[in-house]
Amino acid sequence: MKKGMIITAAVVVIGMSMPAGVMAGNTDQLVAASQQEVEYEDMKVEDLPEAVTNSISEGYADYTLAKAYQGTDGSYKVKLTKEEEKIVVFFNADGEFLKIEKVEEQVEEPME
The missing domain is CATH 3.40.1420.30 (Inhibitor of vertebrate lysozyme, Ivy)
Incomplete structure (x- = not known):
């Protein structure tokens, strides 16, 4: 029973971290675009x-x-x-x- 809970918790944590990683990649691009100096x-x-x-x-x-x-x-x-x-x-x-x-x-x- 404990193994099942640990595996479920690990899957939830991994599942939650993936969208954050994808979002972080997009954020880097947005920050770079907004930091371009306007002439x-x-x-x-x-x-x-x-x-x-x-x-x-x-x-x-x-x-x-x-x-x-x-x-x-x-x-x-x-x-x-x-x-x-x-x-x-x-x-x-x-x-x-x-x-x-x-x-x-x-x-x-x-x-x-």
């Missing part, structure tokens, strides 16, 4: 998709659109300014917000 290329502000410009108008109406870039993944990066504040906002092609970064001014130290 951005300059583009004309007027060439931004309407969905992106609408999102900027709605969410950042008090900012000025300074520069635009298109990413190798189809996303858009836009530099916005408001007085002394500078931000970079990322959108997908449908104009959906992805993330925002604040641009820190680099202060050059005087040369002696």
